[in-house]
Amino acid sequence: MEPQLEQIRDQQKQSWNKFSPGWQKWDDFNMRFLKPMGDAIIKKLQVKNGEHVLDIATGTGEPGLTIAALTPTGKVTGTDLAEGMLTVANANATARGITNYETRVADVSELPFSDEIFNGISCRMGFMFFPDVQLATNQMYRVLKPGGRIATSVWASPEHNSWLTTIMGVIQKYIPAPPPVAGAPGMFRCAKPGLIADLFEQAGFTNLSEELISGVIDYGSFDNYWQMMLEVAAPIVAAMAQADDETKAIIKQEVLEKFNAQNSNGEAKLTYASLIISGQK
Template identity: 30%
Template sequence: MDARKIIGQTIESPGPAGGISEARAHLHGMWEAVAEAWAKHADYIDTRAAGITGKLLDLSSPRPGERVLELACGAGGVGLAAARLVTPGGEVVLSDVAASMTAIAASRAAALGVHNVRTRELDLESIDERDCSYDVVLCREGLMFAFDPAKAAREIFRVLRPGGRVALAVWGPREQNPWLKLIFDGVSAQTGKQAPPPGRPGPFSLQDKAKLADILLGAGLADVSVSELAVSTHANSFEEWMARTTALAGPLAALLASMPEAAKQGLQARLREAAGPYTTSTGLDFPGLTLLASARRK
């Protein structure tokens, strides 16, 4: 699917067939379409999420000689950090459903001189890798975009060898992540349509700790643990927050691109007011909450 054709459609119109596989392809295409912004902001993303990365690596403890799979890698920050821990002899596969994202991860690896990584185009709901082929699976802010996260968890179980570990991060409750909630709320109010649309995966699909734990337990994983981590977001200005957040969030970018100019202006005004309470002397500072989950295959 040509990603550029996707910008301009709305999430609610996934294509002529309108079925789940069309909707899935549509969502994947939206990520493809924002890959350029992920390349541009890769260092910012890794800095913002450094605390999450550190926790994911602590929870899964990749060791020299081990094989690590990063799912939904985007610009590859987590896998690139893991690559240092598995040397000598280990390997990291940076994977994403969007080929443009894995291309960015590959070029970042080359620029950083990290040689023990490969990239693969993989859908985390249907991981095209052998059974029991990884010691560690990592996924930062990706599992919540699965249409069927229980299936994705079963796939993670399948590719882990016995004794293998998984660590993943998803966004916590919408109410506790105003940096993104405000924009979705604003788009919903402006368009009169719920964003993200009901029944479609979105950033807060796995915001419930018990649901996340159940999904991992249901896949057969053991020692399941879910904890919270505060992750704040800073922007130097309202304009920077708006531009960066909407450029990076695949579904949001598509929604905004489909709005008429007057509606975009209306949205800006709404958001300026909504962001008021988060204004500081240096710009905007939002609190945020991430869920960290870890488990292992017995």
């Protein structure tokens, strides 16, 4: 892999390890939030008992742990760059009594597996952060058995995801960031319809499908929303670290106003939308 891509990978590893305690703290909430995407992936994979599934960018364990429960005589291998996230995943597996789930620190661009050994591959919200998305896709194709299935989710365009734009729009107003480098990791990097499907097709996958799923997420209160975003979202934490106390207070007030404008009835809900892309080898 090129030095520039290795640098991106190392930055991602450092960032996810740094924020793994925050993800552990908010794990129950985040897993409820992301469950519809995981369920959609699982539906596309059509997991059968006895199969071996690879869950890439497994994070704190989902949807790999749910898949493991669907294949009690099979196995799920969860990979991630961040050891800290996998520590949480293993603890979650133990807490749920799941014994056919294993983890391995691995770079998706250099998967440490033989050719054609997995029956299925899941990847929930990982593609946006891979240094080289085509190289990652090619690696997935390599380790998947003929006839095996792959399914992934990525965030759809910003206008469908007020859970993130509500805070990021205000932060960018007060803390300008340089324009992102083309292809650099980012939340909406893979939001363009057809982008992931094209990667799949170039790698050799067939029977491609893409669908949009959307919904609302209930934060319970603005304070929950604000605190969680400051503890699990690396770009937000990095940006806020540049602001003085006065600017932080202004940002929080404007975010609150935007949040409340979307919840005139006193609720604490924001929208989300994701693309679910699947294929077969």
